[in-house]
Amino acid sequence: MEFKQKILNNGLNIIGELNDSAKSAAVGFFVKTGSRDESMQINGVSHFLEHMLFKGTEKLSAFEVSAAFDRTGAQFNAFTSEEITAFYAAALPEYISQITSIWIELMRPALRNEDFDIEKNVIKEEIAMYQDMPDFEAAEKCRTLYFDSHPCGQSILGSAENIDNLTADQMRSYFNSRYVPNNMLLVTVGNFNWRQICSLAEQSCSGWRQIPAGRNSDDYAGSCKTGRIEKPNIAREHICLMSHAVSAQDDRRFAAFLLATIIGDSTGSRLFWEIVDKALAEEAVVRLGAMDGTGVFQTYIQCSPQNADKAMDTVSRIFSDVAKNGITEDELAKAKNKILSALVIKNEIPMGRLFDVGLNWLYLNQYRSVADDLDAIKSVTIDQVCQIARELKITDYTRFSIGPSQKS
Secondary structure (H helix, E strand, O other): OEEEEEEOOOOOEEEEEEOOOOOOEEEEEEEOOOHHHOOHHHOOHHHHHHHHHOOEOOOOEHHHHHHHHHHHOOEEEEEEOOOOEEEEEEEOHHHHHHHHHHHHHHOOOOOOHHHHHHHHHHHHHHHHHHHOOHHHHHHHHHHHHHHOOOHHHOOOOOOHHHHHHOOHHHHHHHHHHHOOHHHEEEEEEEOOOHHHHHHHHHHHHOOOOOOOOOOOOOOOOOOOOEEEEEOOOOOOEEEEEEEEOOOOOOOOHHHHHHHHHHHHOOOOOHHHHHHHOOOOOOEEEEEEEEOOOOEEEEEEEEEOHHHHHHHHHHHHHHHHHHHHHOOOHHHHHHHHHHHHHHHHHHHOOHHHHHHHHHHHHHHHOOOOOHHHHHHHHHOOOHHHHHHHHHHHOOOOOEEEEEEOOOOO
């Protein structure tokens, strides 16, 4: 694989990883913007904009956008997180330049009033849909509780009230301040023509105006608060815990990733054997969320209300044991093999590789090959994992749960 990079005069970064043996290619725009970059008044606008880009440009209608992708057979989509909005597609190599041209045009959408008014209802339906998913709602409310007044605690979707109050002018103003070339990244991986991609970007993106687009990337160690809400017609207890972890820029992130796998992987972890295998819960997992300047360990447990206290006692005991006594060499070896296998399998196809290449550049301003990440995981020692378990105090967590009425 060969890495390529070019920066336009307006600050747009173009990077690529060439793999002539690949049978496909993938391309995407990564915009360094998400819910943490919004004010409370316009919370939800980043996700709203993700939708609006597919409504078309001054030249293309929404139907024509979809038809243009369909003609290439591309697999395309987009997502919004707390700190990134990404637009991506994968296709046969002969179509990747055409798809890149489509994305470039969509990065300067029409943002029509009539599309905005219609899409409000789509967004509110999506919010309502997720409110019917207690695991999602528990995680979102736990994040808000954990981060307190820190912007990382803001909802990605926003509230129905916020969406109702949002104006098209507010959305356009946010777009003009965040979708600027120096805050965007164009990534292509797989089998493609690098010169052709650069030529397309130079011709169509050089006129985009560069303006400052900063971000509050302060670390936050969590509120350690507790909250719970009761819902009718719900039978299970959904518990989310969050505790302080490392950022995406921290060299200890590989050790933290291994620690999360050892404690709470979906199969073979300590939580699995002590909680899921013993029928205290249907699900008990720990995930590392390494973000820009901060990070969290997120634990999710789904169980019966009758087992909630016992499950939580077991979780607390496991967390305390790991912090006090560390892990074993056998646990570390198994966790490494799980992560190494998943990493290799994901990166074997350009679509999977696209995100690692793009996110490494966004967070680290650095190209990392698959071998770099494999070596980093392999080199983690048991002492490093034990040290991070002690230092990060996973036992000091924020807790939020959703369940049925305790009276019933």
